[in-house]
Amino acid sequence: MLSIKNLHASIDGNEILRGINLEVKAGEVHAIMGPNGSGKSTLASVLAGREEYEITEGEVVFQDKDLLDMAPEDRAREGVFLAFQYPVEIPGVSTTNFLRTAVNQVREYRGLEPLDAVKFLALMKEKMKLVEIDQKLLSRSLNEGFSGGEKKRNEIFQMAMLEPTLSILDETDSGLDIDALRIVSNGVNQLKSDKTATIVVTHYQRLLDYIVPDYVHVLYKGRIVKSGSKELALELEEKGYDWIKEEVESASV
Amino acid sequence: MMTTATTSKLFTQVQSLFQASGGFASIRQQAVESLENQGFPVAKAEEYKFTNLSKKLENGLTNASFAEPFSIDQATVDAHIFADFDGDVLVFTNGSWNKELSKVTQDYSVEVISEDGLLGAISKPGKDAFADLNTAAFQEAIKISVAKGKVIEKPVLLIHFNQANEGQIVMPRLLVQVDEIAQVTLLEYAVCLDEEVYFSNALTEVKVAAGSYVKFFRLQNQSSKAILMDTMETDIHRDAVFTSVKISLAADMIRNNLTLNLLDSGCEGNMYGLYLLNGKTHVDNHTNVDHTMPHAVSNELYKGILTDSSRGVFNGKIFVRQDAQKTNAFQQNNNILLSENAIINTKPQLEIWADDVKCSHGCTTGQLDEEALFYLQARGLDKTQAKGMLLYAFAGEVLEFISDEPFKAHITNLVMERLGTQF
Numbered sequence: 001m002l003s004i005k006n007l008h009a010s011i012d013g014n015e016i017l018r019g020i021n022l023e024v025k026a027g028e029v030h031a032i033m034g035p036n037g038s039g040k041s042t043l044a045s046v047l048a049g050r051e052e053y054e055i056t057e058g059e060v061v062f063q064d065k066d067l068l069d070m071a072p073e074d075r076a077r078e079g080v081f082l083a084f085q086y087p088v089e090i091p092g093v094s095t096t097n098f099l100r101t102a103v104n105q106v107r108e109y110r111g112l113e114p115l116d117a118v119k120f121l122a123l124m125k126e127k128m129k130l131v132e133i134d135q136k137l138l139s140r141s142l143n144e145g146f147s148g149g150e151k152k153r154n155e156i157f158q159m160a161m162l163e164p165t166l167s168i169l170d171e172t173d174s175g176l177d178i179d180a181l182r183i184v185s186n187g188v189n190q191l192k193s194d195k196t197a198t199i200v201v202t203h204y205q206r207l208l209d210y211i212v213p214d215y216v217h218v219l220y221k222g223r224i225v226k227s228g229s230k231e232l233a234l235e236l237e238e239k240g241y242d243w244i245k246e247e248v249e250s251a252s253v
Numbered sequence: 254m255m256t257t258a259t260t261s262k263l264f265t266q267v268q269s270l271f272q273a274s275g276g277f278a279s280i281r282q283q284a285v286e287s288l289e290n291q292g293f294p295v296a297k298a299e300e301y302k303f304t305n306l307s308k309k310l311e312n313g314l315t316n317a318s319f320a321e322p323f324s325i326d327q328a329t330v331d332a333h334i335f336a337d338f339d340g341d342v343l344v345f346t347n348g349s350w351n352k353e354l355s356k357v358t359q360d361y362s363v364e365v366i367s368e369d370g371l372l373g374a375i376s377k378p379g380k381d382a383f384a385d386l387n388t389a390a391f392q393e394a395i396k397i398s399v400a401k402g403k404v405i406e407k408p409v410l411l412i413h414f415n416q417a418n419e420g421q422i423v424m425p426r427l428l429v430q431v432d433e434i435a436q437v438t439l440l441e442y443a444v445c446l447d448e449e450v451y452f453s454n455a456l457t458e459v460k461v462a463a464g465s466y467v468k469f470f471r472l473q474n475q476s477s478k479a480i481l482m483d484t485m486e487t488d489i490h491r492d493a494v495f496t497s498v499k500i501s502l503a504a505d506m507i508r509n510n511l512t513l514n515l516l517d518s519g520c521e522g523n524m525y526g527l528y529l530l531n532g533k534t535h536v537d538n539h540t541n542v543d544h545t546m547p548h549a550v551s552n553e554l555y556k557g558i559l560t561d562s563s564r565g566v567f568n569g570k571i572f573v574r575q576d577a578q579k580t581n582a583f584q585q586n587n588n589i590l591l592s593e594n595a596i597i598n599t600k601p602q603l604e605i606w607a608d609d610v611k612c613s614h615g616c617t618t619g620q621l622d623e624e625a626l627f628y629l630q631a632r633g634l635d636k637t638q639a640k641g642m643l644l645y646a647f648a649g650e651v652l653e654f655i656s657d658e659p660f661k662a663h664i665t666n667l668v669m670e671r672l673g674t675q676f
Contacts, residue, residue: 072627072630081631088624091646102633105634
């Protein structure tokens with residue numbers, strides 16, 4: 001589904017990603033872990049199409065198409081979804097309003113009829129249950145005055161509405177208490193299928209107790225330096241990242 | 254050699270329009286004297302330093318005469334009433350009231366006045382040259398009166414039909430007197446049937462008596478040749494509430510002077526404005542709120558979106574006098590500039606003489622929020638849609654204050670159309 005080859009990206013002349021290679025197949029959950037500043041969020045942003053990053057080398061193929069060649073909105077329409085680490089507050093735009101436009105844009109792109117107000121509301125009601133989000137919240141200005149947990153639940157709600165093929169969760173667990181974490185993970189798990197894939201970017205192993213990965217990758221200094229099964233995450237939790245750093249440093253000497 | 258006021262070009266152009274006789278002789282004389290002494294604002298005049306209206310008029314008033322009242326048919330009037338409007342209509346042609354085509358079905362009165370002690374007592378001569386010009390020269394003064402205790406349920410729409418030869422002038426003069434514990438909502442806009450350069454110099458005085466509730470929602474959407482000067486001054490008495498919403502969308506140059514006098518305790522004055530400017534449109538909003546007594550509230554929010562080579566000016570004065578303890582006064586001006594050549598000059602001006610007050614002011618000027626734009630794009634909205642949505646959300650905060658739903662819908666449509674096509 002997703003094939004990343006030798007991806008290099010920089011911002012303001014600083015190289016952040018220095019040759020990422022990653023293959024993600026339908027039905028898989030990949031966790032990307034790593035210390036702060038290792039490039040995890042940059043990878044998520046680059047995949048979603050954030051413009052401030054410059055791709056200097058490499059390629060990303062998503063369902064046989066060149067992902068890097070697409071505008072952010074076309075990536076979304078093709079089925080890439082980024083759950084933001086810091087969801088943006090937009091005064092004056094309600095989740096309901098913008099999401100109806102978004103859902104219909106995506107549907108149009110995929111050759112589907114637009115949803116009328118009644119059908120849209122029915123779909124909303126169904127998806128709201130997934131993340132236990134209140135309709136009142138969705139008619140308020142997007143994320144404005146939302147708690148951290150509400151913002152993240154809103155991200156997963158939007159994901160449910162847009163039915164992506166590839167979901168990228170960028171530190172969706174940060175700032176969540178255990179109850180919110182359960183709700184969010186539960187939502188993500190229910191949306192998983194053998195046709196979709198998920199990339200979970202996180203600093204902590206805790207989230208992976210709830211969203212169980214098939215593969216765990218450790219990102220350090222812009223490269224994937226270690227890959228393994230979910231046990232690798234447990235090892236990282238126990239021993240921290242220092243041993244990985246040491247491995248990398250000694251190997252490069 | 255000093256140039257005296259009376260030898261300035263603009264003064265000479267408009268001098269023949271002054272009217273000395275009739276019931277308003279006294280205030281007219283005061284206005285003329287003030288103009289003779291002070292003249293029209295020169296380029297460096299503090300109040301007009303970003304808006305050289307005098308120069309604009311010197312060049313534009315090629316035929317500085319009044320555009321006279323004209324006849325108009327019902328179909329033309331109907332064609333300019335927005336969808337779903339439910340209320341009364343007052344029709345004016347070139348500043349003159351057309352009684353036949355107006356529809357007064359509720360319990361208030363409209364009349365042409367030839368004398369009235371209130372006219373010129375709210376907006377006193379000597380404060381502003383263009384207000385003085387109106388007082389010195391207006392052809393017809395119209396008064397809307399709402400008697401004590403009357404609640405006018407449906408809105409009253411004032412439509413000014415203007416038809417002027419190139420370089421002509423209209424000077425609407427309106428007095429609104431709302432007596433104690435009465436209530437009314439007024440809507441107003443002008444329709445220019447020609448697209449010539451013309452000058453509208455309107456002056457509206459409003460008295461909001463104790464305990465009454467008045468809303469005034471106005472739209473400025475004219476041809477790119479129209480030069481508009483609009484002065485409104487309102488006296489707000491004890492426990493009364495006055496709300497002004499002004500939406501400026503199109504003209505060549507617009508200067509709005511809005512003054513609220515909070516004359517007693519417990520009263521509230523609200524001033525909201527939105528300007529969406531493109532091309533070379535120049536819009537200047539000068540507001541002035543004067544807190545004279547304790548426990549009064551004023552709220553102010555003006556927002557602007559500017560593109561092309563347009564220019565916006567905002568100047569908000571708040572005076573809190575020594576007796577006006579426990580005043581709450583809030584002011585905010587926010588702007589989005591969408592092009593390199595658009596300019597905004599914004600200036601809050603607070604003078605506070607009382608020591609136990611809550612006053613705040615703030616202004617922001619920026620571009621569209623790139624992070625918000627990316628967020629919407631990442632959800633599948635194309636860039637144009639995402640921009641339109643963000644700009645509409647920005648503007649919508651002001652539109653929310655228009656409590657007449659059909660008028661709000663009408664203006665919302667105009668705003669969305671503009672955001673969709675122009676930005």
